[in-house]
Amino acid sequence: MSTGASGARTPAVLVLEDGRTFRGDAYGRVGETVGEAVFSTGMTGYQETLTDPSYHRQVVVMTAPHVGNTGYNDEDDESSRIWVAGYVVRDPARVPSNWRSRRTLADELDAQGVVGISGVDTRALTRHLRERGAMKVGVFSGEAAARPLEQLLDAVRGAPDMVGTDLASLVSTPEAYTVPARGERRFTVAAVDLGIKSMTPQRLAERGVEVTVLPSTATLEQVLTAGPGGSAPDGVFFSNGPGDPAAATHEIEVLRGVLERKVPFFGICYGNQLLGRALGFGTYKLKYGHRGINQPVMDLATRKVEVTAHNHGFAVEGRAGEVRQTPYGRAEVSHVCLNDDVVEGLRCLDAPAFSVQYHPEAAAGPHDASYLFDRFLALMEGVPAAQLVDDTGAADTTEADTTENPAADGATAKDA
Amino acid sequence: MPRRTDISSVLVIGSGPIVIGQAAEFDYSGTQACRVLKAEGLRVVLVNSNPATIMTDPEMADATYVEPITPATVEAIIAREKPDAVLATLGGQTALNTAIALYESGALERHGVELIGADVDAIKLGEDRLLFKGVVERCGAESARSHLCHSMDEVLAAAGDLGYPVVVRPSFTMGGLGSGFAHTEEELRRIAGQGLHHSPVTEVLLEESILGWKEYELELMRDRADNVVVVCSIENFDPMGVHTGDSITVAPAMTLTDREYQRMRDIGIAVIREVGVDTGGCNIQFAVNPADGRIIVIEMNPRVSRSSALASKATGFPIAKIAARLAVGYTLDEIPNDITRETPASFEPTLDYVVVKVPRFAFEKFPAADPTLTTTMKSVGEAMALGRNFTEALQKALRSTEKRGAPFTWAGDPGDLDDLLERARQPTDERIGLVMRAVRAGATPEQLFESTRIDPWFLDQLFLLDEVAREVRDAEQLTPELLRHAKRHGFSDAQLGELRHLPEDVVRGVRHALGVRPVYKTVDTCAAEFAARTPYHYSSYDEEDETRPRERPAVVILGSGPNRIGQGVEFDYSCVHASFALRDAGFETVMVNCNPETVSTDYDTSDRLYFEPLTLEDVLEVVHAETRCGPVHGVIVQLGGQTPLGLAAGLQAAGVPIIGTQPEAIDLAEERGAFGRVLDRAGLPSPQHGTAVSVEEATAIAAGIGYPVLVRPSYVLGGRGMQIVYDEASLRDYMATATEVSPDRPVLVDRFLDDAVEIDVDALFDGEEMYLGGIMEHIEEAGIHSGDSACVIPPATLGRAELERVRRSTEAIARGVGVRGLLNVQFALAADTLYVLEANPRASRTVPFVSKATGVALAKAAARVMAGSSIADLRAEGLLPARGDGGVLPLEAPTSVKEAVLPFARFRTAEGEVVDSLLGPEMRSTGEVMGIDVDFPTAFGKAQAAAYGGLPTTGTAFISVADRDKRAMVFPVKGLADLGFRLLATQGTADVLRRNGIESTVVRKHSAGPGESGEPTIVAQIAAGEVSIVVNTPSGNQARADGYEIRAASTAVGAPIITTVQELAAAVQAIEALRAGHGTSVAPLQEHAAVLAAAWDGFRA
């Protein structure tokens, strides 16, 4: 391993699009990689972060200095693989310590071919990205690190752009699959996988919902017949995912069809941006995005603050409490981030549809927002969206109880 | 929700004297609360008996009562001030218990005041261990199996069920007082016995032991809209079994997966809701089984705690400040985050650095005490450090404790592995050092985990440090890469020097030549996601520096480091005042300190805060960084106690400008020979003395001077290692055991002055004029450390002529030494000679007391003098009185008494015996209280009430005094008899009393054992609570066995114990006053100040 105190260190260099470079040691796979530089401020949950498909093509900078302390286990993956394009940390663990750990993070990164760099002044890098905004970056280690800077810079600048690219299709499941309801089945939901995290269907399954996960290419037809034996599902769900919502023309079309038919709809993250666009809201790229698990969001209906997990570089245009006329009736901005007033949730007042920009499924992150899944169930029970208000912002420990049960998660992790 | 409009005045209850388990952190939280509430336009009334606090500064509240925190007194204050609400959650257990007492006595209802912050039911649910277990269960979480017991029989039965070892924990005590592990029935009887005694509700909980599990803490806040945030997670380096206050702790948690952490968070939130802490902060402790992640909830504190102060400093999230806002009705989302300004407080701080807290112990002062760490907190202070990784933070924290041997060393032979592994099983204050030695001796991580249960990740970090050390030691030469690498893991220049066999300053020279210097990062609560406005910095050997340029000249104030006996919050008080005064005077103030408990390390006390160790290396780097930012006017070293004073020479040598008294002058006062010459020139007598660098020299000098002599190492604070020696044998013994003596560590031998009145003086000198801050007359004679003896302002028995001599002598010393700023002189008046005991060219422990007693902010004035103002200027400006000074106070001036608070009840010997409570020249008190009233007896009575609940006014007194005290005893004891006390006495004492016409009952000595018809010994009687006050003065060097038993029994049952005859006399006066109904009236400092001010005006000195 390249990060011991003693023993040879393999040199590595991180090169930003604007020419700023940081030197460090190779971490994970030795080689080179390019992507969009983003920073994540979570102090726990690196395994969930790494396996979150929304990070596809992004080089993630961890602001927490120590990464890998709890090793890598068989339960906490949020999808079938690590998606980040590269990984930037300051002090990687040499020895993992946790009863569930199976191997070191460094070995897992290497095994999955993820090029990383350690020993970097991640705070300086984060401040740079905060001031200059998200930008392209490359990580080069071993021989690659020795190449002249100009070459490396060209490689970085040559990397594909985030704006205008539809990445969902690249991370989505090729085949539809079903996550069975836990206990008695109360509803069935068609979940369009734009980069879904395995915790999401599981949160629904816990509530007696059978979830059929469909590829992002699914047609309206396929969505509306995803119920058991080709029947219509009780609800439709759009997941989180990477890329620019403006590029997701197909998915938006499908969503419009769902709204027209007044099938109960719930969207998360990318799904929230797509609902926004379907309703006629604009979307835009944030300067440096929200990526962390400590973001204060206010539910404008209850005026309650929930601490939430975020991972989004794009956002929906709008103002707190704003109500718009849309082809599907009135729609309001239902949630905002208290740090910067960014739109964090939308709700139709005349159609059974709502969505949030953040992650009620958490993993990683606080469980404050899990009540939103209950709201989705209420919607499917027929409660009009306009009346979807309860004050259960409370973290509900039963949530945690199930996640505490690795066996159960192991199962769903494999389903995914 | 906006602020409540139905509250216009609030009574804030402070935490009283600094004691183990309840220290300066409550001055920090209380001060924040007062400031916030005032800013909210509320009338703030404060009660706190501790004068050495910022919160009791007159400007912090509208009415500041330095009065005993007893239900009776607090009710008197409520009656006088009629506040709308009482805020008791920021004053520790003391405030909380007082509030509950007031509630239960119906006082709150009677006066129509509301308890805000947390209601009584919530407090009870949180504090009552059994009720709390119910809460935990209702939250779907687990707590350790246990039984609640109210009697020894119940205790034994419970142990039968749980099996040994069991944990004993009293309800409603703080810092784990009276709790511990019992491995055998005998231990159980002892610990549970004490526990039942210490618990105000005679209730102990017996609990299944989960020793060795991982321990965590969460700091939570909740507002009345039910928004909850987790401010900080803290992981203990030491596993379960060591009190968190005594553990090395780390923030954020290092070894939890998100699932485990979120589970803990969910439980925490469920618990705070279930307990019903409706607004404010609370602290919840967890244990996690490393084998399967099983989580057990240990306890909660439904109030701001030691850990919340730590969490505030660790994250930049000011818990107490926000708790105060929440208490008056705001919600978290309505309160801005001071540091980012843009973002609200309704978020969870995220850290991009690691914080390590290391406790500071004082076992060297209680040689008899058992240094094993258990569930009872024993540390007296703590140091905190921040770094960009754990190793950097840990090593900085270890050197911040300023304890010799605390930083890791690779010198010498580590010792035998098996022996080290065996010793490391037992948690002590030195365990981490042992573990590192074991690493050096070739231990495997498995072996170390097996013996210590310290998490393997932490252990690996120690292995990492050892690898780096070896690299440094074995390298051909110190390359920049290697240096930087070592620095990134927190190695000091001193450590590197040791490894490379180079002097520290050479290493520093090389390092600077190679351009290897730290950068300063910012604590911003958000891992750089938003811009930080608050310059709260810590050093790190990383790439980017974040300090900002400035125009105004800076003054760097060096703080006092971790609290310890002899150097406590009093020094922080002076540093904070200097910061305030110099900011007002147009300077940019820069604070350097590493004590998380204090006001000085609050990010908005000074213009800039550097949370750094107070070592020469770390301070030089800060000064260098600030010099890059703008002009540096100078560094202040005389306010933080001995710590910064010790750095003065080194700083000057490095070309750093010191303002105020110069290092040469400091040396004149500190170095015995030089000081002797200063005294000779001024014609001032000092006790005959000599300086010895060998045992032979010492005995020779002592023979010359004549016994008894007082011996001590030079350059000490708090009388460290100081002893009265009565003959050559004990002198040799002292030299052999108590101190190491060498040419550069000489030992001082003084003639011991018997029957001397000790006088303490704090003065201000600008080179021309002297301002005499105050003259304190000690109650105890010289021989009892000034820090441990009670004293009074104005002096109660000194005549004008004596006061004049004191004034003249003090001024002569100030001139002779060349003081610019503060000077503290201790005199002993014996046989009409005024001896000079010592002079400290710095702020003393008594500055805050004097400032409050005389209504003059001495430290502020001192800072201005150091910065160049003259006393005349300050008199003109009004910072000092226009005329006169504290040397001769007008008769109308109130009398103020300072009393010391001692920690004897905390400690036990290895056999579980109480440690002896005798006072001596070595300081042992942890804190102090102040009593103010019209005359000495009443003020003294108040001070006693504030210190330990107060003197009895009736009952049985037991008297047993040494021969030298027999004469002096007669009069006061007669007083006790006349007051109707029943007297018990030992034979010798009883005889003298009878001859003087005072009847007393002779008691059986402990050594005699119970009589044939079972007459109890005095010890038994005391233990049985039959004696309401114990008077026992130790006799010279003769066997103290009986005396010890007596004092131990008194300490154990908490009976007032008087060990000097002077104190007895004062106590009798006080009891008389109390019996006459004095001391029940209360008045705020602001009122006393007004009286003084009026007096000053019509007053000619």
Ligand SMILES: Nc1ncnc2c1ncn2[C@@H]1O[C@H](COP(=O)(O)OP(=O)(O)O)[C@@H](O)[C@H]1O
């Ligand atoms: N059941 C137990 N087994 C082993 N150690 C324990 C147990 N309960 C508490 N402790 C240890 O004792 C310390 C003090 O206990 P705590 O309940 O926090 O008392 P306090 O109110 O004094 O903080 C804890 O920090 C923990 O290390």
Ligand SMILES: Nc1ncnc2c1ncn2[C@@H]1O[C@H](COP(=O)(O)OP(=O)(O)O)[C@@H](O)[C@H]1O
């Ligand atoms: N020559 C002496 N005779 C009697 N008592 C002394 C003498 N010198 C010191 N003491 C006592 O010892 C205490 C501590 O001594 P001091 O010189 O003040 O040390 P420190 O620097 O620790 O304050 C003093 O407060 C005084 O009570």
Ligand SMILES: [Mg+2]
């Ligand atoms: Mg505790």
Ligand SMILES: [Mg+2]
């Ligand atoms: Mg002294």
